[in-house]
Amino acid sequence: MPVNFDEYKAHSDESEALPFDPNSNAFAVLSFLAEHPELGFKPAEIHEHVDVAKGSLNPTLSRLEERGLVEHEPPYWSAAADDRLAAITGTMHSMEAFEDHHGDDDFSGWHASDVDPRDHR
Template sequence: MPINIDRLDEEPADVLDLKEGTQPYRIVRFLAANDDKAYTQTELHEETGIKRGSVGAVLSRLENRGLVRHQGRYWAIAEDDRLASYAAQRGASSSSTTDDYYGEE
């Protein structure tokens, strides 16, 4: 189905709509959780379990969406307020499932 040509230049509303379990989701989740570091494609492959040959293509698509950035061989989460919020939400949801409430007095 064709779209209006004006939509090509607009930022997609679903830029952060990453489906859980997909390769882009896994990379963004990992980089957001480790936002103080940058990684090579090989390191991302090792950390996420994504096939080595697929990591570069995923990173390129994420970069086009403004979700990751790179310098030379190293990739990191983009500097974007939306991603900080995304990382905080991910951290809150994962900590709520791993908090140990037993033994509290």
């Protein structure tokens, strides 16, 4: 899907941005490390647990370190103590709980009776 390149580039340059794309290498690596915040892993150990090519792992870890999301004490990598990680972890757990509770609900036809709140200001 094409994107507005200037907006994309400006967004990708933001050091505060978190890797929210669940299909990205950064998301896979950060999710794994965040599940084990008290542990440090060598890249080969991380590779055993995430679906990221070995050649992409070190560049991904380096980008996450630049954003302050992981810490590196050679040869180990760990999730950084960062409030942004705690917030995203809480959000992800909430989304999983919602899916577990409402995953089988049938929302077909809801749009026939939906209401746009902007019409009722």
